[in-house]
Amino acid sequence: MKIIAIANQKGGVGKTTTAINLSTCLAKAGARVLLLDLDPQGNASSALGHRAGEGQSLYRVLIGHDTLAGKIQQTRFPNLSIIPAQMELAGCEVELVRAENHLIRLREVLTPLKDTGRFDFLLIDCPPSLGILMTSALAAADGLLIPIQCEYFGLEGLARIVDIHDQIATSGINPSVTLEGILMTMYDGRTGHCRAVVEEVRRAFGDLVYPVCIPRSIAVAESQSFEKALIEYDPNGKAATAYRQVAEAFLARQLSSDAVPAASL
Numbered sequence: 001m002k003i004i005a006i007a008n009q010k011g012g013v014g015k016t017t018t019a020i021n022l023s024t025c026l027a028k029a030g031a032r033v034l035l036l037d038l039d040p041q042g043n044a045s046s047a048l049g050h051r052a053g054e055g056q057s058l059y060r061v062l063i064g065h066d067t068l069a070g071k072i073q074q075t076r077f078p079n080l081s082i083i084p085a086q087m088e089l090a091g092c093e094v095e096l097v098r099a100e101n102h103l104i105r106l107r108e109v110l111t112p113l114k115d116t117g118r119f120d121f122l123l124i125d126c127p128p129s130l131g132i133l134m135t136s137a138l139a140a141a142d143g144l145l146i147p148i149q150c151e152y153f154g155l156e157g158l159a160r161i162v163d164i165h166d167q168i169a170t171s172g173i174n175p176s177v178t179l180e181g182i183l184m185t186m187y188d189g190r191t192g193h194c195r196a197v198v199e200e201v202r203r204a205f206g207d208l209v210y211p212v213c214i215p216r217s218i219a220v221a222e223s224q225s226f227e228k229a230l231i232e233y234d235p236n237g238k239a240a241t242a243y244r245q246v247a248e249a250f251l252a253r254q255l256s257s258d259a260v261p262a263a264s265l
């Protein structure tokens with residue numbers, strides 16, 4: 001099981017949209033996926049129709065009062081499970097920091113699941129703040145996937161999250177975490193501004209940037225309001241098509257790094 005944190009400390013850049021649509025596209029392609037909603041806002045959970053009650057998030061597991069197994073719910077998509085989020089997760093910012101080794105607590109909790117071989121990928125939808133939840137996700141992750149919005153403010157955010165990744169890797173907290181990729185979101189090809197931002201990011205990060213940009217599309221907000229993934233709501237639309245292509249590119253990257261046994265895909 002490869003753990004991918006979908007993170008950017010900047011808000012509203014498409015983390016949750018990517019978590020929902022990449023996980024459903026990967027599951028549709030045959031990968032066994034677990035989506036961990038680590039954002040107390042719970043947007044990924046509700047967008048997939050899994051609004052959680054108190055006690056159903058990872059919170060009690062992280063503070064050592066419960067076990068992981070009972071938190072995993074099957075979604076209506078074959079191959080896709082979810083651990084939903086609930087407001088209680090926000091309590092980690094206060095409770096968890098009191099625990100010893102709190103930064104690696106999430107990693108410890110996920111290790112037995114990794115060993116079972118039940119899932120190929122665990123995608124973590126991170127909250128937009130630089131708190132303990134996001135840091136824990138980076139400390140537990142094998143790879144970091146950074147969605148950035150195609151605008152100039154997005155570039156500043158990108159520099160910051162790349163710095164955070166480097167700090168986690170070099171401080172010894174998680175030396176093996178890699179930059180899995182950068183995904184440009186809310187792309188509008190009609191504006192020179194959008195194209196210039198994409199070009200600049202490609203110049204700086206080369207092949208780390210996914211070849212497909214996610215276009216701006218009204219179907220994204222609509223699908224979320226109907227609690228549907230894009231591949232259900234508007235399967236042939238431009239945003240669903242782009243996420244399918246990103247899932248293909250994601251799988252190709254994993255196979256080329258031999259991270260996942262080909263037989264399970």
Ligand SMILES: Nc1ncnc2c1ncn2[C@@H]1O[C@H](COP(=O)(O)OP(=O)(O)OP(=O)(O)O)[C@@H](O)[C@H]1O
Pocket residue numbers: 010011012013014015016017018039043126127128185186187214215216217218220221224239
């Ligand atoms: N490709 C897109 N086209 C149009 N709207 C989009 C697109 N991607 C995301 N959005 C919209 O932008 C808003 C923010 O997206 P999303 O919730 O995925 O970002 P986020 O990074 O998870 O935000 P937060 O930091 O608050 O967790 C949402 O209203 C979503 O519907």
Ligand SMILES: [Mg+2]
Pocket residue numbers: 015016017039043126127
């Ligand atoms: Mg979000």
